[in-house]
Amino acid sequence: MHLDDLAELAARHRAEETHEQEIRVCVAASCQSSGSLPVLEALKEACATQGNGRCKVKGVGCMGLCSAGPLVAVAERDAELNSSLLYRNVTPVDAPEILASLQGPPVERLRCPTDQPFFQQQVRIVLERSGLIDPESLPEAIVHGGYSALIQTITEMTPAEVIREVTASGLRGRGGAGYPTGLKWSTVAKMPSAQKYVICNADEGDPGAFMDRAVLESDPHRVLEGMAIAAYAIGASKGYIYVRAEYPLAVARLETAIRAARRAGFLGARVADTPFAFDIDLRLGAGAFVCGEETALMASIEGLRGQPRPRPPYPAESGLWGCPTLINNVETFANIAPIIRKGGAWFAQIGTEGSKGTKVFALAGRIKNTGLIEVPMGITLRAIIEEISGGIPDGKRFKAVQTGGPSGGCIPEQYLDTPVDYDSLKTLGTIMGSGGMIVIDETASMVDVARFFMEFCMSESCGKCIPCRTGTWQMHALLEKIARGAGTDEDLALLEELCEVVRAMSLCGLGQTAPNPVLSTLRYFRHEYEAKLRA
Amino acid sequence: MTLPPIRPPLPNDDPRWKLVNATMRRNGYAGHALIETLHSVQDAFGYLDETALRFVAASLDMPLSKVYGVATFYHIFTLKPPGRHTCVVCTGTACYIKGATGLLEGILAHFALRPGETNEDGALSLLTARCVGACGLAPAVVLDGEVLGKQTPENLLAKLEGLVHAS
Numbered sequence: 068m069h070l071d072d073l074a075e076l077a078a079r080h081r082a083e084e085t086h087e088q089e090i091r092v093c094v095a096a097s098c099q100s101s102g103s104l105p106v107l108e109a110l111k112e113a114c115a116t117q118g119n120g121r122c123k124v125k126g127v128g129c130m131g132l133c134s135a136g137p138l139v140a141v142a143e144r145d146a147e148l149n150s151s152l153l154y155r156n157v158t159p160v161d162a163p164e165i166l167a168s169l170q171g172p173p174v175e176r177l178r179c180p181t182d183q184p185f186f187q188q189q190v191r192i193v194l195e196r197s198g199l200i201d202p203e204s205l206p207e208a209i210v211h212g213g214y215s216a217l218i219q220t221i222t223e224m225t226p227a228e229v230i231r232e233v234t235a236s237g238l239r240g241r242g243g244a245g246y247p248t249g250l251k252w253s254t255v256a257k258m259p260s261a262q263k264y265v266i267c268n269a270d271e272g273d274p275g276a277f278m279d280r281a282v283l284e285s286d287p288h289r290v291l292e293g294m295a296i297a298a299y300a301i302g303a304s305k306g307y308i309y310v311r312a313e314y315p316l317a318v319a320r321l322e323t324a325i326r327a328a329r330r331a332g333f334l335g336a337r338v339a340d341t342p343f344a345f346d347i348d349l350r351l352g353a354g355a356f357v358c359g360e361e362t363a364l365m366a367s368i369e370g371l372r373g374q375p376r377p378r379p380p381y382p383a384e385s386g387l388w389g390c391p392t393l394i395n396n397v398e399t400f401a402n403i404a405p406i407i408r409k410g411g412a413w414f415a416q417i418g419t420e421g422s423k424g425t426k427v428f429a430l431a432g433r434i435k436n437t438g439l440i441e442v443p444m445g446i447t448l449r450a451i452i453e454e455i456s457g458g459i460p461d462g463k464r465f466k467a468v469q470t471g472g473p474s475g476g477c478i479p480e481q482y483l484d485t486p487v488d489y490d491s492l493k494t495l496g497t498i499m500g501s502g503g504m505i506v507i508d509e510t511a512s513m514v515d516v517a518r519f520f521m522e523f524c525m526s527e528s529c530g531k532c533i534p535c536r537t538g539t540w541q542m543h544a545l546l547e548k549i550a551r552g553a554g555t556d557e558d559l560a561l562l563e564e565l566c567e568v569v570r571a572m573s574l575c576g577l578g579q580t581a582p583n584p585v586l587s588t589l590r591y592f593r594h595e596y597e598a599k600l601r602a
Numbered sequence: 603m604t605l606p607p608i609r610p611p612l613p614n615d616d617p618r619w620k621l622v623n624a625t626m627r628r629n630g631y632a633g634h635a636l637i638e639t640l641h642s643v644q645d646a647f648g649y650l651d652e653t654a655l656r657f658v659a660a661s662l663d664m665p666l667s668k669v670y671g672v673a674t675f676y677h678i679f680t681l682k683p684p685g686r687h688t689c690v691v692c693t694g695t696a697c698y699i700k701g702a703t704g705l706l707e708g709i710l711a712h713f714a715l716r717p718g719e720t721n722e723d724g725a726l727s728l729l730t731a732r733c734v735g736a737c738g739l740a741p742a743v744v745l746d747g748e749v750l751g752k753q754t755p756e757n758l759l760a761k762l763e764g765l766v767h768a769s
Contacts, residue, residue, distance in 0.1 A: 096735065096736060096749065097736055097738050097739060097751075099749070100736055100739055100742070100748075100749035100750065100751045101739065101751060133738025133739065134738050134739070136738075136739075271735065272732065272733070273733070274693075274694030274695040274696070274698075274732055274733035275694055275695040275696045275733065275737050276733070276735070276737075277733075277735035277736070277737055277738075280735040312641065312678055313678075313731060313732075313733075313734055313735070314735060315747075350637075350638070351637070351638065351641055352676075353637055353640070353641065353676030353677070353678040353679060354676050354677030354678035354679075354731075354732070355675065355676050355677060356732060367637065368634065369633075369634045370632075370633050370634035370635060370636035370637055370638075370672070371636075371672065372671055372672055372675040373675065373676070429737060429738075430738075431695075431696035431699075431737035431738060431740060432695075432696055432699045432700070432740075433699065433700075437696075437737065437738040437739075437740075438738045439738075469695065472695070503695070503737075505695050505696055505699060505737075507699060511699065519695070519698050520695075523732070527732070529675075
């Protein structure tokens with residue numbers, strides 16, 4: 068199969084459908100929880116009776132503004148989200164009215180303006196097809212450019228050229244640590260081994276993060292495509308997606324997508340009729356935060372307890388079953404197809420010097436607009452919190468924003484003008500992480516927040532190494548004591564000392580970063596700890 | 603010459619064991635399919651009991667201690683039978699900030715249930731999840747598999763009360 072054949076396929080799919088207008092209903096997890104499936108059914112029914120045959124009702128992926136769900140967009144065929152008419156908090160009862168409005172004025176009482184900063188400040192690369200296509204339809208993905216980058220790589224490019232393009236893009240791993248993707252790929256590509264693996268880390272364990280979930284539920288094919296391109300570049304024939312069992316909808320949509328991609332020949336023994344062979348299997352996680360750590364994740368795929376092992380050797384050298392293995396996060400793979408289609412140089416123009424491209428963030432906590440956004444790297448925290456997320460509701464004051472999950476830290480108000488990129492966040496004592504952002508207002512006690520994260524790390528510690536296993540337990544006990552108002556100066560000093568020990572001595576990322584929430588709250592909110600100490 | 607391992611007979615004539623067997627067969631009875639197999643046991647029976655653990659260990663030709671070790675390491679697996687209804691309260695950061703603790707306290711006060719417990723007549727099990735990824739709707743609860751967002755102790759307790767009395 069060549070690019071021409073794919074274009075022909077897309078044209079054929081397009082010709083089969085004659086509708087001019089689309090009514091798109093979000094069927095990602097968040098809107099489903101707000102009741103979008105009955106809305107979809109009601110709209111389909113209304114369309115069958117009231118429609119004139121030029122309109123199609125379909126389920127699509129996440130449109131971002133989860134707090135206003137269920138979201139319904141009325142748009143010209145192929146029109147982007149920003150140029151469509153968006154309705155919020157739609158109920159099944161509203162269906163006839165929405166259908167009737169297709170020829171007339173919009174239903175004002177349901178309008179959700181798309182000219183607000185939430186929509187206008189976004190740059191959608193990873194989410195380019197999210198909210199636009201039916202996630203369960205391979206033809207829709209193909210019509211909107213799906214698999215063209217894969218065909219292009221395997222028919223026109225050498226593996227070295229693919230890696231050169233990814234390196235030129237400056238893409239860094241979106242799972243949290245920000246390791247340069249091109250460098251990782253070239254390291255695995257250099258390994259002289261007949262058997263190599265590609266793993267997609269979809270074990271989104273950070274509480275407060277749901278970017279990967281949304282990508283998998285909204286556009287699973289772009290993850291499969293990214294993995295196949297990676298496999299071609301490094302010389303792998305087998306891939307695994309390690310996905311959380313807590314995300315049943317993402318699992319179901321991935322299964323559908325993998326089956327469809329196999330049938331269409333985008334996965335399997337001869338990908339797109341070329342000698343390149345690559346297939347993907349799903350592996351379900353079973354609820355263990357530590358399995359997001361790459362060596363623990365591989366142990367879990369092998370059917371063992373998800374406990375990490377010391378590195379080196381790194382997975383690039385000796386990974387799954389001792390073979391060279393490339394592990395990237397969902398969002399990293401989701402960036403690959405656009406980079407191949409438009410070139411690494413195009414991607415490198417977006418973002419900042421050290422952090423290229425865009426980043427998907429999950430906004431949650433005490434803000435008006437919660438949901439999913441994709442913004443260029445380098446945007447300020449203030450723009451995200453005050454403009455995009457609409458600020459703090461109920462007249463409360465902003466206190467801190469927590470980034471990077473339990474491995475991250477809290478940023479206070481005086482640093483809100485910091486640009487969001489890997490290095491700036493690091494200097495503030497936190498991390499980008501996978502992209503969860505939780506806004507905390509003045510009503511929260513930072514000691515309680517620190518205790519919450521320590522409780523999390525304590526119970527998620529796999530128990531293999533002592534600094535993490537007992538260190539987090541002791542730190543939690545101290546925080547408990549301080550939060551209760553029974554702590555002393557010595558307790559606080561001991562807590563700080565323990566932070567250092569656990570950080571320096573733990574085996575894997577979980578333990579090494581477990582003290583971060585304590586260290587960062589101590590750094591910016593020390594007075595809250597001191598106020599709680601017994602005089 | 604090594605003899606092929608002898609597969610144990612199904613523990614009883616419950617048809618659900620065939621599903622479990624199918625999962626193991628699909629993975630060639632390989633040890634790395636242990637977690638997949640335990641998932642299929644729990645999907646079929648609701649929990650992992652000793653019979654199941656022994657059957658899986660014998661079928662995959664591995665020590666029971668290893669199967670037990672894996673089954674108890676992961677949060678999703680449970681060795682206790684669940685109640686007729688399960689209520690999973692999300693305790694992720696966003697839900698914590700927005701009041702998940704209040705939901706748990708409400709259930710404790712009203713049903714005397716702590717996370718991991720099932721009430722006496724087996725009607726309701728309370729569990730917690732680390733994050734169900736519905737942070738935009740925090741605080742979130744998964745009630746019999748259905749995610750409910752923006753919960754308050756009052757409306758959650760009313761819903762639970764309705765379920766418990768209906769069953």
